[in-house]
Each structure stands twice: as C-alpha cells, then as structure tokens.
Amino acid sequence: MLKISLETSPKRRMSDAEENPLEETEEYGEIEMEEGEEEEEEKYPNDEELENMQQELKEDNTLAWRGSQEEGEAEGEEAEGKEEGEEFGKEEAAGAQEETTVKPQEITKSMISLERLTPTDSQSVLSGTLPKTYSGRESKHSLQSELLETLELPRSMASQLEFLDLDLTTSAEQQLSSSEKQPLGELAEGTDQRPQDELGQERRHLEPERGDLEPEKREGRKEKRVLYVNEKKEKEFQPKASIPKVSLVSTATEDILFQKDDGANVYPLAMTWSFGWNSSLPVYYIQDENQRVLLYASAHTAVIYDVFKNNQHHLQGHLNVISCLCISENRRWVATADKGPDCLIIIWDCFTGIPVHTIFDSCPEGDGIRAIAITRDAKYLATISDAEIQKLCIWRWTLAVETPACTLNLPKEYGFQSYLTFNPTNNKELVSNSKTQAIYYMWYEEGDILVHSAPLLTEKTFNKLVGKFSQSVFHLNLTQILSATMEGKLVVWDVYRPLLSASTSLGFPHITPCKLVHLQKEGITVLTTVDSYIVTGDIRGNIKFYDHTLSIVNWYSHFKLSSIRSLSFSKTPATPLTENTNYPPDCTLKGDRFIVRNFIIGTSDASVYHLTADETKLEKLFVEPKDAICAISCHPYQPLIAIGSFCGVIKVWDYEQKKYLFSRIFEKGLGVQSLTYNPEGALLGAGFTEGTVYILDAMSLESEIPEPFKYSRTSVTHITFSHDSRYMATADVSFTVAVYVVRVKNGRRVWEYLARLRSHRKSIRSVLFGVHLDSNEPRLLSLGRDRLLIEYNLLKSYKDHLEVLDIQRTDQSSYPTCMVWYPPLTKELFLLICNSGYKVKLFNSTTKMCRKTLLGPVYGSPIEQIQILPVKTPLELQKRYMVFINRDKVGLQILPVDGNPHKTSALICHPSGVAGMDVSYDGRYAFTAGGQDRSVVQWEINLSALEAAVSLGGEDLTPFYGLVSGGREGKFYRELEDYFYYSQLRSQGIDTMETRKVSEHICLSELPFVMRAIGFYPSEEKIEDMFNEIRFSEYVDTGKLIDKINLPDFFKVYLNHRPPFGNTMSGIQRSFDILGFTNSNGKKAIRREDFLKLLQTKGEHMTEEEMSDCFATLFGLNPEGWKSEPTASSVKGSEICFEEELPDEITAEIFTTQILGLTISQDSGQDPTVSEVERSA
Template identity: 55%
Template sequence: MDERASAVFSALPGMMFEDKNKEVSTHPLTLSWVFGYNSRLPVFNLMDEDYRVVLYAASHTAVIHDLRNNKQYHLQGHSSCISCFCVSEDRRWIATADRGPESLVIVWDGYSAVPVHTIFDSHPEGGVSAIAISHDSRFLATVGAGAVQKVCVWKWTSTDTKPVCSVELQPQYGFQDYIAFSCRTHYELVSNSTTQVIFYMWEGNSLQCHAPHLSDRTFNKAVGVLSQSLFHFSTEQAVTGTLEGKLVVWDVASLASKSAATPAKPFNMKAIKLVHLQKEGITTLAIMDKTIVTCDVKGHIKFYDGSLQLLHWYSQFKLGPIRSISFSKTPVCPLNASQFPTSCTLSGQPLIIRNFILSTFDGVVVHVMTEQTQVTKCLEEPKCPVHAIACHPAKPLLAKGSACGLLKVWDYNLSKYLVSRIFKGQNIQSLCYNHDGSLLAVGFADGTVCILDSISLENESLEPFRYSKGAIIHMSFSHDSQYLATADDNMSVALYKQVIEEDKEVWERLAALRSHYKPIRTILFGVHLDSDKPRLLSLGEDRLLVEYDLENSVKDDLVAIRRDRIEQSAVPKYITWYPQLTKEYFFLTANDQYKMKIYNVTTKMCRKTVLGPAYGSPLEKIQVLPPREGCDPEKHYLAYITTDKVGLQILPVDGNPHRSSAFICHPAGVSDFVCSYEGCHLFTSGGNDLTVMKWDINLNVLEAAVSLGGKDLIPFYNLLNGGREGEFFRELEDYFYYAQLRHQGIDTMEPREVSTHIPLEQIPFVMRAMGFYPSEEQIENMLNEVKFGEYLETGKQVTEINLGDFIKLYINHRPAFGLSLKEIEAAFRLLGYQNEQEEASLNRDDLLLLLQHKGEHFTEEELAECLTTLLGMNPEGGSAEGGPYDASGAEAFIEEEIPEEITATHFVEEILGLGVPEPAITAMEKTTENRSSDLTAKS
C-alpha cells in the first residue's frame, strides 16, 4: 500500500489541521490564505459544532476553513475556476469540477484532503456546469456546460476512465445547471434549468431521460422561474421550487406503474400540483430528517413535512437571498427539548432540528444553533468584484475594496479582520497608503477621491474630491506624502497637495492634465537624483512616458516638462524604478511583446532589452520586492502578474527563463497585486472571482531553479531551435564567421584575421540572416546596448561582440514567438481591404506608397533594391557590390513579379519567402536559401 493510500485509509476528521512540523515548501510561491469566497456557489458544513468547519470555493481552489481555530486548508488541483462542487452525505468525500479548456473533476478525501480520483476531460466541449454525488457516495453525476449538454454518471471508486452511462440533452431544454440523485436510490436523478425539469433513469449502461411538459397553461397559473428540484424522501414524487414562491409536485403519470410488479420510472413523471407556499421566491431546497426545507429571497427558512404542511420557520435572521443550506452531519441530542422550537401543528411538539450553515448571495455565511436559536456570523465578504488592494508600508495590514463599496482592513499575519467601512452606492477602484501608513487614499468609479485615516477609516478631508470625470484607476503618494497623484480612465492625471490652512494641514486638488490619448498604465513617483524633491511620471498605452514639473505646477495648471516615446510598436504595460545594481539609474518597463526594457532615468535611452517571462500572456504589472531582513542586500527580486498568474523573477534581468517562476492565481483574471512591506508575501486580487489570495515567498527555491537550469550560456542554447548541437546553431556560427569575412572584404587577397568577435556594424546583417528583421530603431537599441554596456566601468565604448553575447542579444531582441501570420493579416486588414474571397488584401501601388511614406520609410532606391533582391533579380549584396540599379528595369520587374492585388498570405510566402502558412512563423523554420538571400536585405 503506497503512502497516499495509507494516508486516506487511516485518516480521521480534521486531521489536516493537526499541529505538526510544517513541511518546507518546494515552490517559490505558496498559497497560504484566501480572503473571500465565491458566493455564487454553495457553502457546506463539514463537521459538527466541536469543530465548525466549512467548505467553500474560491477561484480555482476549494477551501476547508476551520472557523473556530481560524485555519485554512486549500484543495489545489484545478487550473480553471471551480464551477461546481458537492459533498457526500457522510462529509467524507468532496468532488470539485471546473469549466476550463482542460476540465477536471477531482474527488478528495475530506478527512486528509488528499485527492483520491481525477477524471480528465469529462466534458471536453465546455467543462462541468453541475455535479452531484449519490446517497451511498459510490457514483457521481455531472452535467456538461457545452452548447449541447451531456449528463454522465461515473463510478469514481473504480479505475474506469469512461462514464458508466450518459445521455445528450436537447438545447430546447435550456441550460441545466443543477442535478441531484434520489435519496432512495442512485438509479434515479433529476436536473433542471430555469424553464425545464428533466428526470433520468439509469439502467445498465443506458441513461434514459424525460422532460415532462410544464408551462403556465398546465395549471392555468404562472409557474415562474425554476430554482432547484429534489426527490421526495419517502415517496416516488419529486418537487421543484420556483422564484414565484411556488412548489411544483411531480408524480408518476400512470397509477399502474406504482404497483409492485411495475416499479416507478422517473421518465413517466408529470406535474400533478402547483402549491403556492409563500410570497417570497424559493432559492434553495433541502431534505433533512424527513422534512422538506425551503429557503427564499428574503432570507427565510421554512420546514415542511412530507405532505407539505408547515412545521416551523425562521424569519428573524435579516439575511439576503439564501444560496445554500447545509446541516450538521449528526443529529442533535437534546438535553432539554424545550430549548428547541415547537412545531406549528396542533400538537405543538418540540421540533428537533439539526444545526445548520446558511450562505447568501450577498456573501454572508452564518451558523445557526437551533437550540435557543443562537446565530453566529461566520463570514461576511464582498458580493461584487474586488479590484483594489493595498499593503501598509510598515505593518502587516491589507486593505481591500470591492465594487459594492465595502472597504475592509485585515491583519494578514493573524488572518484577522480589523475594521471596515461601507461606501453606499460607491464602487471602489483603487487604494493607496502613504509613505508612513497614516493615510489611505480611496478612488471610486465615479471619479471621487477620499483620503482617510488609515486606522479609523474616517475622512481626513472635510469633503471627498469630486473632480475627475472617469474612474480612478491608479493612485500614488510621493515619498514625503506631500503629493497624491491619481489617474482616471479618461486619460487624465490629477495632482493633490497638502497645504497649510489656519495652522492645519489639509489636502487640496492642485491641477489636472489630460496628458495621454490612450489608457494610462502607471503613475510613478520618485526622487530627483540631485535633490530630495519628488518626481512624477505617467506611462500610457500611447507609448508616451510623461514627466511633470511639480515645482512650477500651480493651481489649475499641471505642467508637463517632457514627453518621450519609449516604444515603437509594442504597447507598454508597466514601469517601475530599477534597483541600483550599477552606477547608473534606470527604469524597468514591461510590454505586450513579452519584453522587459531598461531605460536611463535621465536621457530615457533604452539601455537593454531582454526576453521577459512568457507564461501565456504578457506581464501586466511589476514590482521590485523590498529587501528582506537577514537576506543578502545585494540580491534583488521582481514580482509580477500576467493575465492569470503571479510570479517572481531574479534580478538583474537577462532573459534566462530559469530565473523566473509563475503560478496560476486567478484563472478568470488578476485585477491587481501588492507586496507586503517586509517582502515575505504577495497578495493578488481576482476581480470577478471575489477573492484575494496571500502567497508566501520562498526565495531559496527560486535560486535553486537557476542552478538546475544550467550555467553560463546553457539556458540560452536551449532557447535555440535544436539547442547547442542543432543545425540552427551551426548556421549561426557560419553566419557569424561569414560576417567577419564580409567585414574584411569578400574578394580581398590579404591574409585573413580569424577572431571570436565581429564588429558591431555587422550585427544587423547576421540578425537578418537568422530570420529576425529588426527595425532601424531596434538596431539602434541593440547597438547602444552593446556599445555602452561597460562605459561607466571602463570609460570606453565596446566596438565588437563575441558569439555568446550575440546569442543573448539575438534571443532577447527577436520576437518572443516568431513572426505571426495573424499579425500580418491584421496589418493588411487595417491598411487595405477584404477581397471577394474574404482575404485581407492591399493594392500593389498602395503598398509601395505606404512603404515609402509611413513609419521608417524606404527611399525609392532602397525599396527597389530590397524587392528585387527578395524576388531573385539581383545577386547577394545588391547595389553595394553590383553598382546602381536600372530604375526602369527594376520597376518593370516589380510590376511583373508582384500582382496588382497582394494578399497577406502571398506577401509572406512569395515576397518575403518565408513559405510557412502556419499561425506562427519562427526564424528557426526558415530555409538556408532564404537566409543567405536575406543577408543584405533591409527589414
């Protein structure tokens, strides 16, 4: 028996929370706490009152939360958000499912939290929309979320990878998002959408289904929207709740089918009665100890016997619409029956009800002890997206704000909520502490800015600032807290200043400026190199880095002293101050082409370009970790988020992929992240998944990954097609040494000087020969990167480069995923038109005109040289070695070889000669002939 099996075999309730030696994490980032939960899914009660443990879903993780001892255990295994989950009747087994592209169904042992069974691709067409476990815990039922839904029954206790039986549903039944087994037999199931109930009978390998008719005409009464359905606990009937407060009763259609000789079939069911139980809409149904339980939109809970006679109700809890109800595993043993509620029947006997957990759509979870009706609030979390989080600069405090206006502050070391404030009718979009943590600025979706006392959350200023016309998406305090800068989604930057009025420090709005014409990505405060005065910059998707003159900015006049275009084609995502690893001061940026760039803070010159982390999407935000106590002060690290991941990077950046690591944190999208003041934790907010996650940082594991990836150039060789021993590397060597010959002169008879270096001016030619066609600006950046790489240390410019450094330069500057045909098609679609075959096309004359007048345009001679060389008219070297072109001959040749209408595919295959019609055309896929002919061609 393996260790995993024995851990399950010997498991006891709650053993995952037992105190034991904590294992050292083997990952750079480890999930340690989840703030919030998905209130759109149910909450289950796993244990009795001595433990009070609940289970809920948070993004792609299921959380087992010990409420009394304030501990969490996370069931991590999904790479997409959990869409549904269920628990067995004995609380031993937990089944979770998702809707991702590689959908999983995982069965967990609820005692040891060990995954015991995984079903891969259960519904590859769209994942799982609903799941249920049978009364005896042996079978699972899943409903697919695809366009054509499929219901499957699985025997998860066996090794079978296929369902026992399945059936496809017709689209007219509506989207089935709920399913349940009968509590009497696992051969009968029921599911429903908002309009249709479906009954199932499982016989052998066949799953039969029947969707009985139900409409407003059935009983000449409005039925309403269907919520949940359940089988009766003692008869063959079933019931369905509606949001009209009614209960549909189903029974077997034929009386004959009720005889012992002919067992009842659920596909013979029909609606026999529509009972108007209450005015409030029914949201949840449950069966508990021979009673039917209903929960409604007003937060009321009602108990009925098998004949639907009211026994008892709770209406005093003042809750919102109830999402789920989950009863204790074991019945209550009453010591004094008079402490329990009495039945509404004439007998008036005490009604012994198990204690239960309620969860609402409003994000509230309460525990109800039915003896003396004691209600305890367990959780109260935002019911709307969480977009804003901020960490205190000197204390273990985390502030998080939601779109429903709820602002909460937590002590993240104790995992304890401290203080909160509700801004009614407001949508919190951004948060920011000042440098000493005494103030907390809050930005709202309507453009309002509030400056609060960080402890009491009371307003620091008399009235909120209501000047911006767009949502406040970025906020930042200066290092001395004299200024607050905000950016809104109207592309405007606003500046607030602390002034003295009547011997009291107050905040006022100084000025604003619409300094960008595309969304602003970053607001960045710093300090001038020659003084202690604050420095303010903003970066936008318009590729502009704007610097402001704070000294000369006066009331209603925010002065911009400099605008620098820092990207040519890429869209910058974020900018931050780079730690001083050299004598020079730098900015660090990340863009949408998976590149990170270093710029001089004074000249704004690009000094280095490296390949950034490539984990499915570009970096969205970056932050240098603060130095950790007890760690080497010379070592620095970078934290970042992508669309759905959080990661760490070792500095300095150099393009080595092994110096970076990332983990899925919010599959539906990360809205923000922050770092704790001591550099030990990262916090990520998931926006629409309603959660904030705390990640513990282990830098030793990150450092170990670097050594495992190889030393020196080994990691970079692995990024080449075929590696160090591949054909691509051999060709690169050939071109590298051919460039030496070219520099010395192809036809010279002088003795050759063989070297391990090539002059810098040969770099562009070798790059193009290897299939990478840099623009003139990219060439200038590459040359500057090498030329000034050692200038501050030696005072001299570098004039040549060796093969190893060239490989690094090539890998870091080339497109991260090669040349994409989709990008070229998009360009043709933007610049041209769609032909009769619906292909992106350009007129030949328009293309030639664009190449000569737009962007880094060609001269007429350069364009003729480039096209005739690409089309095979001229020998390698063109006019440089063969003399001037015959202009009329070149023009005639181009008109003959290039059709009047050029499609994107023709341009790639026939003119550029790449010859690969796949979505990704990489430099490594080019042929040797194309590379040699392109050696002297201009990009």
C-alpha cells in the same frame, strides 16, 4: 529464478517511483534473482520463521480485496501468489523492500523524481498535490500540461488502492478484470466508517526503518532491492519491529486534516490564505460539535475552513474557476469541477485533503461542467456539461475509469439545465431542472441504459402561473419529485416506475405533473430535505420547514438575511430533547418542540451564518465582498492589507493573524477601484469607480478631507503618493493625470487639488513618483498604452496647470504595460518598463535612452504589473527580486534581468483574470486580487526554492542554449557560428589576398546583417537600441564605448531582442486588417499603388532606390542583395517593373509567401508561424 518486471505499465512505474522517490526512474527491464537466493537462505537461519509471519500477515490483509471473487477461483493463481509471497519474505528479510506509504514530506521528492515519466490516464489517487510552479520560458500550453502532470502524478498511486502492493503483485493478479476488482465506491454510510471496499487494504509487512538508512547506503538503493552480500549491511537492514504501513487515506480520521504537518514549502510561491468566496456556489457543513469545519469554493480552489482554529486547507488542482461542487452524505468525499479549456473533475478526501481521483477530458466538446451530484453512498457521480448541447454523464469514479458509464445528450428545447441531484434512497434515479423544464432520469446499470422523462409544463397545465424553476428534490417518503419556482410555488410530480421486463408493454419510467402548491409569496431559491422535513430558502432570507404533507412546521424570518443561496445541515443528528435543551416550539396546533440539526446558511451578499437550533442562536461566521475586488494595498510597515470592492466596502485585515480588523461601507454607487497607503502608513488614498477620490485615516478609515475630490467623471484606476507624502497623483479611464498637494493653513496640513491634464491618447498603464537625485524633490511620470513616457514638472505647475517636462516614445510596435524603478544594482538609475512583446526594457532615468532590452517572463500573456520585493537587511541590497502578474498568473523573477529562463517562476492564481497585486512590507508575502472572482489570495514567498531552480539550470550560456532549436549542438546554432565568422570575412573583404586576422569579435556594423541572416528582421530603431546597448555596456565603469561584440554576447542579444514566438501570421494579418480594404473574396488586401506608397511614407521610410533594390533581391533579380557586400551593387534595382512583379491586390498570404518567400508552418493549437525557405535565383 524469479524475475521482477519493472516495466509492466506507466501506472506501475509511477507507483514504484512514488515508493522510492530517490531511486532512478529510468531503471527499466528486469532484475534477476538467481543463485544468490540460495546463499541468502543459508545466511539467515530465522528466515523460515520470518517468512511464515509475513505470509500470514499478508494473507490476512489480502482478504479485504479478494472478498468479491468467487469461492471457486483457480488454484493456480493462489499458488502463484503464494510462491511470490515466499520470495517476497526472503527479499524483505534482507531489508530490500521499500515503504509503500508515502509520507507527506516525501511527496515533493516523489513529484520531482517522476516529472520525466509518461502521464497515465484517469486513476485513483492516494497522495495530495501541491500547486505546480512553472519555471523557465514556457507557453500557455506547457503551463497547463505541467499542471495536469502534477495532478496525474498522485493518480498513479491508484495501484496501491486496487492491487495493494504492486511490487508483490503476480501476473495473474494484474490480469484481474474490472468486475473482479473491488469497487472503490462501496463506501460506509457511517461517519466513522472507512470505505474499505473502495480503497482496499494494503498489505502490512515488515520492512526496515528509513531512519536507519545512511546517506551513502541510500545511493545504492537499486542493488539493495535485490539482495545484500555484505553481512554488516544485512544486520543493519534487518527489520526491527513489525510496524504496519498503511495508506494515509485508509487510516485517516476526520480530525487529522489540520493536525498533519505538510512540511517545508519547496515552491517559490505557496498559497497560505484565501480571502473571499464564490457566493454563487453552496457552502457545506463538514464537521460539527468540537470542530466547525466548512467547505466552499474560492476561484479555482476549494477551501476547507476550520472556524474555531481559524485555519484553512486548500484543495488545489483546477486550471479554471470551479463551476460546481458536491459532497457525500458522510461529508468525506468532495467532487469539484470547473468550466473552461482542459476542464477537470476531482474527487477529494476531506479527511486528508488528498485528491483520490481525477477525471480528465470529461467534456471535450464543451466548456466544462455546469452541474454535479454524488450519490448518498458516494459510489457514483453525475455531471451535466456546459456545452450548447448539454450532456448528462454518470461516472463509476471508484473504479478509476476514464470514461462515463453512460451518457445522454439533452435537447436544447429542455433549456439550460443548471441543477442536478440523486435520489437519496435510490442511486439510480436523478432529477435536474432548467428555468423552464424538469427532467427525471432512470439508470439501468445492468445495460448502462439511461432513460429520461421531461414533460412540458406550461401555464395551461394548471391554469396558473408556475414561474421559473430554481431547484428540485425527491420527496421524503412518496414516489414524487418536488420542483421549486421563483413564484413561491412547488410543482409536485408523480414518478411512475415500471419493471424493466415490463417496460416494453407498460412504457418506460416517467413523471407527470400532479399538482401545483402555492407555499409562499417569496420566490424559493433553495429546496432541500433533512430528516423528516422539506426545507426552503427564499429571496427574502426566510427559511421554512415543511412536513411530508407540505404543511408548515416552523420558520426563521426574523434574522433579516439577504437572499438564501445555500443551506447545509450538520451530519450530526440533533441533540435529543432534555431539560437542558431549549428548542423553540413549532407552529402546529400541538406546539411540539421543533428539533432540527444545526445548519450553515449562505446568502447572496457573500455572508455565511451558523444557526444553532438549540436556543435558536445565529452566528455570523464571515462576510466577504459580493462584487469584484480590484483594489488591494499593503501597509508600509505593519502586517495590514486593505481590500476594496466594487460594492463600496473597504476591509482591513491582519494578514499574519488572519484576522479581520475594521471596515467602512461607502454610499451606494461608490465602488472602490484603487487603494494605496502613503509611505508613512498614516493615510490611505482611495479612488472610486465614478471618479471620486478619498483620503482616509489608515487606522480608522475616517475621511481626512472635508469633502472628497470630484474632478473626474470616470473611474480612478491609479493612485500614488510621493516619497515625502507632499503630493498625490491619480489617473483615470479618460487618460487624465491629476495631482493633489499638501498645503499648510492655520498650522494644519490640508490637501488641495493642484491640476489635471489629459496627457495621453490611450489608457494610462502606470503613474510613478520618483526623486531628483540632485535636489531630493519629487518627480512624476506617467506611462500610457500610446507608447508615451511623460515626465511632469511639479515645481513649475500651479493651480489648474500641470507642466510637462519631457515626452519620450518607448517602443515602435509593442505597447507598454507597466513601469517601476529598477533597484540600484548598478551605478546608473533605470526605469524598468515591460511591454506587450514580453520584453523588459531598461531606460536611463535622466536621458530616457533605452539601454537594454531583455526577454521577460513568458507565461501565456504579457506582464501587467510588477513590484520590486523589499529587502529586510542591507546585506540583501545586491540580491533583489521582482514579483509580477500577467493575465492569470503570479510569478517571481530574480534580478538583474538577463533573459535566463530559469530565473523566473509562475503559477496560476486567478484563472478569470488578475486585477491587482501588492507585496508585504517585509517581502514575505505577495497578494493578488482576482477581480470578478471576488477573492484575494495570500502567497508565501520562498526565495531559496527559486535560487535552487537557477542553480540547476546551469551557468554561463547553458540556460540560453535551450531557447533555440536543437540547443548547443543543433543546426541553428551551427549556422549562427558560420554566419558569425563569415561576417569577419566580409568585414576584411571577400576577395582580399592578404593574411586573414582571426578574431573572436565582429564589429557592430556587421550585427544587423548577421541578425537578418539567421531570420530576425529588426527595424532601424531596434538596431539602434542594440548598438546603444552594446556601446554603453561598460561606459559607466570604464568611460569607454564598445565597438565590437563576441559570439556569446551576440547570442544573448539575439535571444533577448527577437520576438519570443517568432514571426506569426496573426501579426502580419493584423497589419493588413488596419491598412487594407475588403476585396471581392472577403479578405483584407492592399492595392499595389497603396502598398508602395506606404513603404515610402509610413513607419521607417524607404527611398525609391532602397525599395527597388529590396524587391530586386526578393524576386531573384539581384542575387547579391542590396549592399550586402561592400563591393556589390544593384544591377537590376532601377530596372524592376513593379506592375509585372507585384499583383494588383496584395493579401497577407501573398505578401508572406510570394513576396517575402517565407513558408507558413501550422502548429496545432498555436498561432501559425512564418519561417524562411530556400529561394532559387
């Protein structure tokens, strides 16, 4: 009897599920093969021959990873493996074995089927990941954990690299020590060689083709893995051809990345293009010759860009902005690291775009990674953290370990180390530098010992000014290190390397300053080596080549580039000198031809160039904004997007063709803050950081007005046009709304300034034009953080006078964040306003009455901007969608909003903050601007995927039960039912002897009492909003007011109105910080007299009687409660002595625990919440 264990480890289970994405992942325990095996042998007369073929093939492929084992390995393990191979041949002949190679289109299914599995530790990866979308109401912590789970998922396939095929691995093979496993890092140095020692060879075996599997037979896959008793099925699943199945990584070539089909988009939002790049990081030259492929970072994504095909592949997986990246010598393995909470280090295969290894918690005590380097053979990785006390770590990443091989804490006196590199000829040596000090490291791998030398260098060392260090490299041939400075000099360090055995007597390896070479006048920003040259790039854009004696060989200074940030040379050697080549002469006395590889230049102004050494041809590949991007706008009927930057540039792109069209550079000091096309698409309004407003021609960016408008002294944050393009309104940082109007003069349309008004006390969040339903005239509204919604009377406004028509307050506590017209899904016209309390409110456009309050998307921060997705056909008018952004995410919401958490989905788009958002005219794409990360991302919208998530979430109240503790059968919901029906008893009289009337409803007057009984304490204004929401819910359709509510509707009203995170201590403490004083203990407190006065004079005023009755109930003097029962009355309220019951000074903790009787619960990583506890009378 052979037992196949399916629960060996989490890594094992994930690998199995990756092979069988449709198989139930809850299947654990053991599957036994007993007597059926003998019967199976009789049914297959050719099994023996098939076994032999499979066994030979398996043994041949197993040799690749067994090569590191000693020749005298125990024969018991070999026999056991052979026996298992024979059993495998029988099982596979029955067509039971599944494929081990995961096809791209199967990755998504694997991910879905594995979401319930326990994540594993840092491991190697064989399959790529797609951006994880977050559906439903989740906290920031849950968002990050789900994205980490997405990264962990393909890591689990490391077992396919190390153990070939887990289903066939014997117990002895699973117990191989790490020293017996072949390391992943022994990579081939040639560009066309694959690291077989690293990745291993998977067993190539016979198996049935998936195309022959019928749907009904796939459902029974669990049984088919063991044996098949049906003769017809046995023949049907018989292997047809011996097609070897191997991993995509092990068989990939360098040109496969842009050829493979990633399949249909199964996510609501998928990145399709990234505009802009992080010019503070290097750009790498991956491929030359027939393809010109680059690698660079854009926000939290690494981009592989094919210049000739104008195509991008995005390496997505980081939660934070990428802080550093490096690439191996053969341009295949890329390591990226980020800086921030939950930082990651990810190693990617550039040939396939697959993350092969992820390191989690690489810097738990710091904020991420500052510098990273990889050895020439790609076996080892080194990182320097971004913490106050920096740490150098060396990782054996090819062994799939989760801890570094060795670490070294760097003293603060060394300065902040920002650059790191390995010795290309010795992967046990490294050098790093800060602005003031260089450090040399020697790693003794045998004992994992890391020693370092950091001699202090001052001006007295050479009696000359040295300057600040920029970068350091190892000398080409000599035992020296070179450090470049911003004074144009090179510090030459001699490296002393005693043998390890002699280190005690002769000292440890160290460096000493040898000499200071003044190479040039300009500060050196880049220092690197290629072939036999030492190469520098400086702040003036010059690129110079030196030989090993530091004698200059050649330079490029006539290109007039800005400061050089990176130089990356092609991995392809330079073309040999022939009659057809045209290399320039060098500057030596011999005048030999200067032969060097082609290379990529990255400059500080975010420009990337390619230099062809033959003929000295410089090509500009792309130029991106070098400053923050906050303004984007999509054309109303063409696939155009305008992008504005703080550097004063407006660029227009065709986002379907991914083609740059035209641009305009404004004078220095003008930074573009806001952009908007008018409804006809003929004009582009632009607001600038110093208050100037331009009206431009949309197709040429030429000014449509003789002089720009300069009526503001602060940045213009909003700009919008009326539906007929007669009016244009702007808002600025100084809380002012300005209006411009079109006049007809001499037969020409001329834009003129009308009026401006400082109508708000705090920042303006939205400026919105609308249409009067009766006259088709434009109407203008503004919304401020001061909670005021203001409508202006444009018809009665005149020169220098902007008439205000109406002012309404939108909220009591939370402040509004954005506003948009709600689509006509009902007979009423609403304004949709989002606030900082994660709520979405609908206001009647005429009366400004709050008609509905709903729970909005909850993704770590409130919504900051929303747009309604345009419809393509009239049939889509009743099915509308909303795109939104918050602090760092972009998401989709299905309308109408009803609080269903499954109707929304979001993902991280700009970790450092989203500055703006817009949608294409056809609703196919959304665009987000990243502000300081200098990027704009284009997202493809897939509404079918969002609808699928909603259908999976359930109907009616099913999606809402998950929003309360315990769900439908939990204690909370049971208590809610009890309170609901007890409320019916109260309304009929507690002591009545009449027959009770059973009903499914309660009257509206009981709603506040039930709300407070279950722990939600709404203000009187919020109660009035609830009453209006219920009363007028059917008024438009029936003309009747509603005066009662049933339990399901009450449950929804409760979920939509309550605070999404409960009552938090931070909210209570914030009130005391504003109202209180600092007492002798350093805490914010309120004096007893002031506390009682505030309750009677501020906010919703309490009368003295109401206040006394409330305190009597809180202190247990009136158990019945103030007016809680119709027949009850306060017996102690008027007699309460506040001096005895209340302390002299009241802090937030005293108010919460002693007065209100609530308990403070501490959740790790979250804001403390307060909840009710049982009080004793």
